[in-house]
Amino acid sequence: MAPHSSDAPVKIACAHVSKTFIQKGKQEVPVLDDVSLEVHENEFLVILGPGQCGKSTLLRIIAGLETPSTGSVTLKDKDGMAREVQGPGSDRGLVFQGYMLFPWKTVQGNVEMGPRLRGLPAAECRALARHYIDMVGLTGFEGHYPHQLSGGMKQRVGIARVYANSPEVMLLDEPFGQLDAQTRIFMEQETARIWQAEKRTVIFVTNNIDEALYLGDRIVAMEGKLPGRVQTVYEVDLPRPRDFTDMEFLRLRQQIIDASRLTL
Amino acid sequence: MSSNIANETTCAFSDRRPWTVGRVLKSRPFLYAVSLCCFFFGWDYLARTLGTEGSSSLARPAQVWTALQDLYVNELAEHKLLGHVWASTQRVLIGFSIAAVLAVPMGLFMALNRYVNAIVKPLFDLLKPMPPISWISISILWFGIDETSKVFIIVIGTFVPCLLNAYNGVRLVEPELYDVIRMLGGNRCDEILHVCFPASFPAIFAGLQISLSSAWTCVLAAELVSARSGLGYIIVQGMNLSDPAMVMGGMAVIALVAWGTTLIVTALEGYLCPWKRKIAGL
Amino acid sequence: MTAYREVRVRTPLILKILPVVSIAAFFCLWEFVVRSGIVPETMLAAPSTVAELFLVKLRETDPDGALLQQHAWVSIQEAFTGYFLSLAVGIPLGLAMGWFVVAEGLARPVFEIIRPIPPVAWIPLTIFWFGIGLPGKIFIIWLGGLVPCVINAYVGVKMTNPTLIQMARTYGASDWQIFRQLCVPSSLPMVFGALQIALACCWTNLVAAELLAADMGLGFMITMGRRLAMPEMVVLGMVMVGLTGAVIGIVIDRVEKKLLAGIRR
Numbered sequence: 001m002a003p004h005s006s007d008a009p010v011k012i013a014c015a016h017v018s019k020t021f022i023q024k025g026k027q028e029v030p031v032l033d034d035v036s037l038e039v040h041e042n043e044f045l046v047i048l049g050p051g052q053c054g055k056s057t058l059l060r061i062i063a064g065l066e067t068p069s070t071g072s073v074t075l076k077d078k079d080g081m082a083r084e085v086q087g088p089g090s091d092r093g094l095v096f097q098g099y100m101l102f103p104w105k106t107v108q109g110n111v112e113m114g115p116r117l118r119g120l121p122a123a124e125c126r127a128l129a130r131h132y133i134d135m136v137g138l139t140g141f142e143g144h145y146p147h148q149l150s151g152g153m154k155q156r157v158g159i160a161r162v163y164a165n166s167p168e169v170m171l172l173d174e175p176f177g178q179l180d181a182q183t184r185i186f187m188e189q190e191t192a193r194i195w196q197a198e199k200r201t202v203i204f205v206t207n208n209i210d211e212a213l214y215l216g217d218r219i220v221a222m223e224g225k226l227p228g229r230v231q232t233v234y235e236v237d238l239p240r241p242r243d244f245t246d247m248e249f250l251r252l253r254q255q256i257i258d259a260s261r262l263t264l
Numbered sequence: 265m266s267s268n269i270a271n272e273t274t275c276a277f278s279d280r281r282p283w284t285v286g287r288v289l290k291s292r293p294f295l296y297a298v299s300l301c302c303f304f305f306g307w308d309y310l311a312r313t314l315g316t317e318g319s320s321s322l323a324r325p326a327q328v329w330t331a332l333q334d335l336y337v338n339e340l341a342e343h344k345l346l347g348h349v350w351a352s353t354q355r356v357l358i359g360f361s362i363a364a365v366l367a368v369p370m371g372l373f374m375a376l377n378r379y380v381n382a383i384v385k386p387l388f389d390l391l392k393p394m395p396p397i398s399w400i401s402i403s404i405l406w407f408g409i410d411e412t413s414k415v416f417i418i419v420i421g422t423f424v425p426c427l428l429n430a431y432n433g434v435r436l437v438e439p440e441l442y443d444v445i446r447m448l449g450g451n452r453c454d455e456i457l458h459v460c461f462p463a464s465f466p467a468i469f470a471g472l473q474i475s476l477s478s479a480w481t482c483v484l485a486a487e488l489v490s491a492r493s494g495l496g497y498i499i500v501q502g503m504n505l506s507d508p509a510m511v512m513g514g515m516a517v518i519a520l521v522a523w524g525t526t527l528i529v530t531a532l533e534g535y536l537c538p539w540k541r542k543i544a545g546l
Numbered sequence: 547m548t549a550y551r552e553v554r555v556r557t558p559l560i561l562k563i564l565p566v567v568s569i570a571a572f573f574c575l576w577e578f579v580v581r582s583g584i585v586p587e588t589m590l591a592a593p594s595t596v597a598e599l600f601l602v603k604l605r606e607t608d609p610d611g612a613l614l615q616q617h618a619w620v621s622i623q624e625a626f627t628g629y630f631l632s633l634a635v636g637i638p639l640g641l642a643m644g645w646f647v648v649a650e651g652l653a654r655p656v657f658e659i660i661r662p663i664p665p666v667a668w669i670p671l672t673i674f675w676f677g678i679g680l681p682g683k684i685f686i687i688w689l690g691g692l693v694p695c696v697i698n699a700y701v702g703v704k705m706t707n708p709t710l711i712q713m714a715r716t717y718g719a720s721d722w723q724i725f726r727q728l729c730v731p732s733s734l735p736m737v738f739g740a741l742q743i744a745l746a747c748c749w750t751n752l753v754a755a756e757l758l759a760a761d762m763g764l765g766f767m768i769t770m771g772r773r774l775a776m777p778e779m780v781v782l783g784m785v786m787v788g789l790t791g792a793v794i795g796i797v798i799d800r801v802e803k804k805l806l807a808g809i810r811r
Contacts, residue, residue: 065443090449100440104462104539113458114448145539165448295651303656321674382564387572393795394788395750397666398765400757401772401780405589481664485754488669496667503670511674515667522662 008041010076011201012062012169017071018227019057031057033227034071037220039169042199046216048206048256054228055205056097059173062203064088075169090118093162095172099154101146107133107157108142114165132160135194152183159191163198172204176211185244188214192241209256213249214242221260232259323509328516331509340501343493349521351493355411355486356479356525359418363475367423368468371430375464376456388427396421396478397485409490414483421482422475429471433464469533476529480522495521591778596785599778610770610779612762618786621752621763624680625794628687629748636692636744637737640699644733645725657696665690665747666754678759683752690751691744698740702733738802745798749791764790 019032031054039045049055060066062073064087073085075092085092093114101110111129120128133142136156146154155175162170175191176184188211195202195215206212212219219234234256238248288294304325311324323331335345343351374381399420400413407413441459450458487496495518502510573593579585580592591599603614612620642649643657665686676682706729714724756765764787771779 088446117450386565393792519662
């Protein structure tokens with residue numbers, strides 16, 4: 001067996017995270033119920049679940065954009081010290097489902113944003129941005145505004161923007177949900193390529209089983225209804241680059257489909 | 265665009281069809297020409313038939329043109345036509361600048377701080393429903409009939425749209441953009457600088473456009489009530505002299521100048537907000 | 547993205563108190579500034595004086611020749627006649643301009659010529675044409691309300707989802723059917739938006755028209771206040787104009803919400 005990522009030390013851990021939203025001031029909606037999971041260093045973890053199962057909320061809690069009602073998220077920083085997550089920070093980078101690019105900034109400006117905010121010198125920002133724009137294959141589009149780009153290009157900018165901020169953990173919230181099927185497969189291949197070029201700890205949220213199997217080292221399947229709970233964790237031990245028609249790939253795919261059918 | 269992702273770019277198509285009689289008759293340029301001809305000939309016809317010699321209440325287009333030429337060459341109350349145009353434009357520019365400088369930061373401030381909002385908004389709501397023109401009388405009581413009272417009216421008239429749009433521009437910002445800034449490691453200051461300001465820019469410009477047309481209404485009303493110069497004065501003089509050609513000449517110049525200033529602001533907006541998509545409309 | 551968002555449940559008490567404090571402070575300051583003589587009484591009237599005059603004007607016609615409610619009634623009459631006329635002309639015109647190429651081609655140039663002229667500038671001409679009676683003022687108010695009606699109806703039709711129009715075409719719908727069944731309903735939110743904007747325009751132009759050419763009405767009362775050097779009358783007139791405008795605005799807002807309940811969910 002190849003050296004597995006789960007041998008690496010734990011990078012980020014959620015312990016008994018629950019979240020309840022209050023709707024219209026009174027009605028309580030439990031969204032997450034006692035979710036615990038661990039992500040290892042440089043591991044590609046995929047959270048898989050159908051729509052409305054609280055997986056995006058879990059990611060937002062890890063990003064620090066929401067606070068958990070109970071439980072905690074701990075992140076091990078560069079010195080190896082584990083500390084609890086308090087609010088968002090540049091050590092975790094989130095790629096949004098709706099792209100969320102700054103419409104008034106060019107591609108270059110969008111990618112530069114993170115380094116700029118951290119106060120790096122302008123020349124360094126520009127060099128960083130150019131490097132990551134090149135990495136996602138958008139060289140030549142630096143001067144374009146987001147509304148001039150297609151969906152796939154926009155999300156490349158979103159990914160480059162997060163990479164340029166060199167976070168320790170990358171969080172992707174259904175990043176390809178709005179793309180057409182072909183572009184989506186292409187972007188999945190690109191994501192795998194980019195991740196292998198510069199390894200990071202990644203948490204990737206998706207509702208697509210193929211996408212999960214193609215990208216993930218490990219897949220956390222959520223239950224298909226609220227409140228969100230962890231159903232099963234699958235280890236995906238296939239060599240990269242993966243093949244969508246590989247026998248083992250298809251077997252795992254069927255296994256996940258069978259298991260999720262029980263809960264739907 | 266040639267690159268490995270050229271398949272992701274979208275193209276706009278326009279079809280070419282041969283010109284037929286039916287298509288020419290339904291084409292915009294032709295209809296516009298018909299419309300303009302009808303407008304001017306209809307106007308001329310009405311003016312000729314309605315107006316008996318001497319006591320006409322509607323001037324013919326040619327008469328308006330002559331009146332404008334006359335105003336351009338001869339002085340009316342110490343100003344030629346361009347002098348009057350400049351007098352009005354000056355008032356609009358001064359009042360408009362004062363209002364914009366006061367109202368836009370105030371609107372932004374109200375949107376950003378709940379406490380400022382709680383103090384200012386009720387006062388603003390109290391004064392908002394009073395049409396700016398109803399302030400003319402009190403401004404004459406306060407400032408007399410010189411420049412100050414006219415500028416005051418314009419400030420009142422342009423303040424409300426400037427402030428409201430700046431306020432709404434900030435409040436309608438996509439909230440997830442704030443998340444992006446926080447996620448990239450920015451603080452509250454960065455949120456304001458990188459999200460609030462640029463995001464509210466188009467709304468502020470829309471507010472400026474509305475204020476500008478409001479400013480022209482205000483300056484005219486103020487000049488109609490009391491003035492010794494300006495386009496409103498030309499109109500009032502025309503009324504006092506029972507000279508419809510002069511009144512309509514004044515109106516034509518106002519239309520032209522107001523249209524020109526709107527164009528300038530639109531051009532400025534296009535220059536300052538290159539990211540804004542063009543939206544179809546009038 | 548989850549559909550649920552945490553809602554901030556309680557607002558701090560101070561945020562509820564501050565508006566009241568702010569309004570109270572405004573009136574106290576106003577009263578104080580006038581009473582103490584910082585602003586001379588010939589320039590501004592104290593709120594208490596204005597309130598007093600309000601009660602007096604309900605019963606006495608002096609010095610401007612009519613009771614307060616008569617002024618208000620005349621103004622409301624003019625404003626509503628002009629308002630409804632501008633709705634009746636502007637909205638169908640705008641809708642037609644948005645859908646029928648011929649209507650747009652013929653109406654738009656004329657509209658673009660008339661649009662930049664502030665309605666106020668028409669006042670002298672209307673005095674030539676109609677004198678200073680009701681029709682002239684209604685004409686001014688009508689012009690003021692017309693422009694926003696046309697623009698909003700036009701934009702509303704133009705914003706109809708083109709895919710829906712194509713769908714209707716595949717069902718073999720005629721131009722007129724698409725206009726009736728699709729463009730008009732989908733432009734309704736914009737058209738209702740025009741109701742408010744047009745009302746505000748009408749109300750502003752009403753005051754302008756009455757300032758210059760009237761013998762009754764709230765705008766006339768303001769002018770008389772200035773001529774008679776009675777700041778309390780000017781302020782009373784302004785307050786009444788503001789108040790009446792606000793009340794009508796709220797009523798229209800209510801009506802709009804009721805009518806639109808089915809469209810905006």
